[in-house]
Amino acid sequence: MDPRAPPSWNDVDVFLCGVQDSFPISSNTQPTAAVSTSHDPLPEAARKVDAPKILGHHIVTEECLTSIVGDRAFYELPVLHISAGKNNTFATLTDCNGRILERSSCSAEGFQNARKKTTVAAQTLGISMGFKAQKIGITTVRVKMRGLGSGRLPTLSGAALAGLQVVSLTDDTSMHYGHGKRPRKMRRK
Incomplete structure (x- = not known):
């Protein structure tokens, strides 16, 4: 070849x-927990x-x-929506039709104030969503990401650590091209 x-x-x-x-484990690191990445x-x-x-x-x-x-067709797989904002990260698990099955956020996981936007909070959110999904019998998901916050990839890696198999990644971030609201007129002196 x-x-x-x-x-x-x-x-x-x-x-x-x-x-x-x-997210396979590198060959030169020592894993601290037994994580199965087989499928x-x-x-x-x-x-x-x-x-x-x-x-x-x-x-x-x-x-x-x-x-x-x-055991399902690709379009019938549940979807894990990750919305990574500047100050918080939200995750919602829906079925293929958009019905909400589980939802959580970094603030719902117990992180407050400036700690909500950290990568540790996002990874905790991903692990929590992975365990919630497994509790209702879901092991394979599609992932849709939205936003440019720091919690995008840590949430995904936390879900993978919890045992969810990620089949596809979709970036659904909206792009703004300007032409927004006109600013207020200047104050007269």
Whole structure:
């Protein structure tokens, strides 16, 4: 196999849309807790899907949407919404139709004031949401992120540490291009 050639679906054991083993542990570190990053391999039909790539990331196509992940179709998987604001991080677990199953935030986990925006608070939120999801029988989720706060990736890694399998990542951050509200007129002296 040519080392410069991009890997195919058969060469690399990846999840459906390119997320590998939910943050594998580096080989030069000593793990302090036993974390299982293994997953059930995809069926051959899902493994043979040729998803187009942009900058090395797989893009979800119609074949991906109808492929089977675990015991469900991809579009039937529950969604973990992560909203990372400047001062707080919110996480909501919904089913495929958008009905809320669980929700939490850094402030609901007990962090107050300036501690809400830390990465430790966000990782605690992710672990809590992972355990809540497993309590209601959910082990595989899609993730939608929104916002540019510091709690984006720690929440995701906390959910993976709790045992959730992340099948796809979607960034749903809205972009503002200006043309906002006109400022008030200057005060006369």
